[in-house]
Amino acid sequence: xxxxxxxxxxxxxxxxxxxxxxxxxxxxxxxxxxxxxxxxxxxxxxxxxxxxxxxxxxxxxxxxxxxxxxxxxxxxxxxxxxxxxxxxxxxxxxxxxxxxxxxxxxxxxxxxxxxxxxxxxxxxxxxxxxxxxxxxxxxxxxxxxxxxxxxxxxxxxxxxxxxxxxxxxxxxxxxxxxxxxxxxxxxxxxxxxxxxxxxxxxxxxxxxxxxxxxxxxxxxxxxxxxxxxxxxxxxxxxxxxxxxxxxxxxxxxxxxxxxxxxxxxxxxxxxxxxxxxxxxxxxxxxxxxxxxxxxxxxxxxxxxxxxxxxxxxxxxxxxxxxxxxxxxxxxxxxxxxxxxxxxxxxxxxxxxxxxxxxxxxxxxxxxxxxxxxxxxxxxxxxxxxxxxxxxxxxxxxxxxxxxxxxxxxxxxxxxxxxxxxxxxxxxxxxxxxxxxxxxxxxxxxxxxxxxx
Amino acid sequence: xxxxxxxxxxxxxxxxxxxxxxxxxxxxxxxxxxxxxxxxxxxxxxxxxxxxxxxxxxxxxxxxxxxxxxxxxxxxxxxxxxxxxxxxxxxxxxxxxxxxxxxxxxxxxxxxxxxxxxxxxxxxxxxxxxxxxxxxxxxxxxxxxxxxxxxxxxxxxxxxxxxxxxxxxxxxxxxxxxxxxxxxxxxxxxxxxxxxxxxxxxxxxxxxxxxxxxxxxxxxxxxxxxxxxxxxxxxxxxx
Numbered sequence: 001x002x003x004x005x006x007x008x009x010x011x012x013x014x015x016x017x018x019x020x021x022x023x024x025x026x027x028x029x030x031x032x033x034x035x036x037x038x039x040x041x042x043x044x045x046x047x048x049x050x051x052x053x054x055x056x057x058x059x060x061x062x063x064x065x066x067x068x069x070x071x072x073x074x075x076x077x078x079x080x081x082x083x084x085x086x087x088x089x090x091x092x093x094x095x096x097x098x099x100x101x102x103x104x105x106x107x108x109x110x111x112x113x114x115x116x117x118x119x120x121x122x123x124x125x126x127x128x129x130x131x132x133x134x135x136x137x138x139x140x141x142x143x144x145x146x147x148x149x150x151x152x153x154x155x156x157x158x159x160x161x162x163x164x165x166x167x168x169x170x171x172x173x174x175x176x177x178x179x180x181x182x183x184x185x186x187x188x189x190x191x192x193x194x195x196x197x198x199x200x201x202x203x204x205x206x207x208x209x210x211x212x213x214x215x216x217x218x219x220x221x222x223x224x225x226x227x228x229x230x231x232x233x234x235x236x237x238x239x240x241x242x243x244x245x246x247x248x249x250x251x252x253x254x255x256x257x258x259x260x261x262x263x264x265x266x267x268x269x270x271x272x273x274x275x276x277x278x279x280x281x282x283x284x285x286x287x288x289x290x291x292x293x294x295x296x297x298x299x300x301x302x303x304x305x306x307x308x309x310x311x312x313x314x315x316x317x318x319x320x321x322x323x324x325x326x327x328x329x330x331x332x333x334x335x336x337x338x339x340x341x342x343x344x345x346x347x348x349x350x351x352x353x354x355x356x357x358x359x360x361x362x363x364x365x366x367x368x369x370x371x372x373x374x375x376x377x378x379x380x381x382x383x384x385x386x387x388x389x390x391x392x393x394x395x396x397x398x399x400x401x402x403x404x405x406x407x408x409x410x411x412x413x414x415x416x417x418x419x420x421x422x423x424x425x426x427x428x429x430x431x432x433x434x435x436x437x438x439x440x441x442x443x444x445x446x447x448x449x450x451x452x
Numbered sequence: 453x454x455x456x457x458x459x460x461x462x463x464x465x466x467x468x469x470x471x472x473x474x475x476x477x478x479x480x481x482x483x484x485x486x487x488x489x490x491x492x493x494x495x496x497x498x499x500x501x502x503x504x505x506x507x508x509x510x511x512x513x514x515x516x517x518x519x520x521x522x523x524x525x526x527x528x529x530x531x532x533x534x535x536x537x538x539x540x541x542x543x544x545x546x547x548x549x550x551x552x553x554x555x556x557x558x559x560x561x562x563x564x565x566x567x568x569x570x571x572x573x574x575x576x577x578x579x580x581x582x583x584x585x586x587x588x589x590x591x592x593x594x595x596x597x598x599x600x601x602x603x604x605x606x607x608x609x610x611x612x613x614x615x616x617x618x619x620x621x622x623x624x625x626x627x628x629x630x631x632x633x634x635x636x637x638x639x640x641x642x643x644x645x646x647x648x649x650x651x652x653x654x655x656x657x658x659x660x661x662x663x664x665x666x667x668x669x670x671x672x673x674x675x676x677x678x679x680x681x682x683x684x685x686x687x688x689x690x691x
Contacts, residue, residue, distance in 0.1 A: 003646040014629035049529040116533035164485030
């Protein structure tokens with residue numbers, strides 16, 4: 001039944017294509033329906049599409065990792081669908097397709113199927129990234145995404161040659177000697193663009209600065225989370241942590257270069273885009289430390305990051321002049337930005353502290369050094385922007401008002417960030433379930449392939 | 453400097469791919485994998501085996517064309533995804549080009565084009581329809597068939613400046629795409645499995661065989677034809 005999570009948004013998207021403008025009314029209903037279906041489903045089930053059993057056909061795997069990832073992604077979509085002001089005219093259909101493809105990406109247990117959903121996600125993302133003011137950013141993203149998609153497909157082909165099937169579980173058990181490094185490298189390049197890792201993240205600031213608040217919000221929260229989940233699914237469940245040493249190095253480089261670039265920006269949204277790159281690097285390098293705890297804390301930090309970014313991007317893209325007239329939005333912004341730095345009492349503090357403790361307990365001093373260095377830079381530019389926005393006088397530019405529902409949702413998310421900072425159990429439990437599902441290789445294989 | 457880095461990266465990639473060649477099987481001596489073998493013998497559920505054209509009956513999958521049996525039956529869910537990729541691309545073209553006014557050339561196309569459209573168009577549409585109706589028997593199927601029909605629509609646009617499809621492609625693609633999903637949902641309602649082949653598969657090689665495969669391919673043909681026609685219409689509008 002988990003196929004319904006993909007099919008319902010897709011069906012709604014197909015039906016509403018002649019009436020693109022009306023799709024914004026159906027979007028919240030569809031997201032609520034998928035959330036209800038998700039809550040009714042129980043984890044630990046595999047569904048074979050078309051009735052063809054595991055190594056032969058396509059299976060959708062719902063285990064504790066994909067269940068909680070779906071929960072996060074669908075809640076992000078719900079929040080966005082409740083703010084129709086930030087969605088441009090006609091773009092709700094794209095969001096419906098994007099919802100179907102992100103759900104598919106999380107659920108699928110087949111490497112070629114994941115490529116197909118990655119393509120849909122990418123094409124929808126190019127459309128969302130496009131705006132008339134900024135066609136160059138979207139074009140750059142299109143080229144980079146297209147090439148990386150080709151690498152992902154090549155990785156899938158090599159996996160098929162090496163295994164004889166496209167099933168994740170089958171690949172993890174049966175891949176032949178010598179194929180693993182090739183497949184790992186190709187797939188790393190393939191999802192490197194979407195997961196914003198250092199040499200491939202050049203598109204991010206241009207695209208996030210497209211002028212529409214929808215672009216950074218959806219790409220920086222929902223899509224980022226999905227891609228990070230896919231990264232964990234492939235590199236931890238399928239490859240059993242192989243290749244993570246290389247990812248660790250690239251993750252550290254991403255943190256340092258992302259933060260340094262963010263410091264130099266004189267446009268708020270670009271600074272946040274670079275900070276988003278750096279945070280992705282931090283999550284990837286934490287996951288790459290290896291082991292159950294590292295994966296748990298990595299996803300915990302990712303949850304904190306997307307909560308903060310949801311607030312920051314909407315406010316940065318709508319009012320980036322001053323906060324004295326939009327006090328509620330200003331307070332939400334400040335809370336989210338302090339969480340990003342990791343001030344005590346805010347959510348970001350909890351995850352950064354846990355990551356540092358873990359790295360020290362593993363005798364790894366490189367990651368703590370980089371994280372502390374990054375935090376100092378982060379604090380510098382976040383505080384600079386906070387002071388600038390709270391103290392600037394009205395420059396006579398036209399006032400952009402934030403409507404009450406956007407304000408309310410942002411305030412709720414901001415309060416959630418404080419709540420997590422004091423009682424982190426809610427997010428920690430989700431991250432723990434995701435880490436459980438990802439690291440439990442044996443249960444995954446038996447679930448998919450049957451008793452072996 | 454930039455050029456130098458690009459050359460280094462490209463050279464590294466070439467070396468990488470040359471190194472991987474040694475892992476690939478030699479030309480002509482591939483061991484067919486277990487999955488491919490099961491697909492060819494129609495033996496995934498373990499009751500297939502020796503498939504004979506025009507004789508074997510009620511196999512797990514009745515398409516005579518092996519590619520079709522994989523694309524529309526064994527891995528039909530992927531095809532639903534691929535259809536969605538094309539759908540999203542067409543949607544993107546219409547959103548990106550939205551609001552651009554149609555340019556008029558104010559010139560009649562030449563005589564040969566106008567006359568030959570009348571002769572060629574029925575043939576093109578007939579050929580396209582043949583390709584997707586016989587997709588489970590002969591090479592072809594919904595994607596090439598739809599493309600051929602869209603080529604006919606392109607001819608109409610070129611030969612007549614007043615011609616406009618307006619919203620027809622959107623309705624056709626929306627309805628055929630939804631029917632594809634509904635076909636899958638019927639399977640979910642009958643057997644509890646999405647996209648299951650719930651119709652009898654008949655004798656391999658008959659026109660009326662292979663269960664839902666021809667139905668799905670006809671829907672894909674309409675959908676692809678409508679999407680590509682929509683792209684042609686949108687691009688033609690750009691002045």
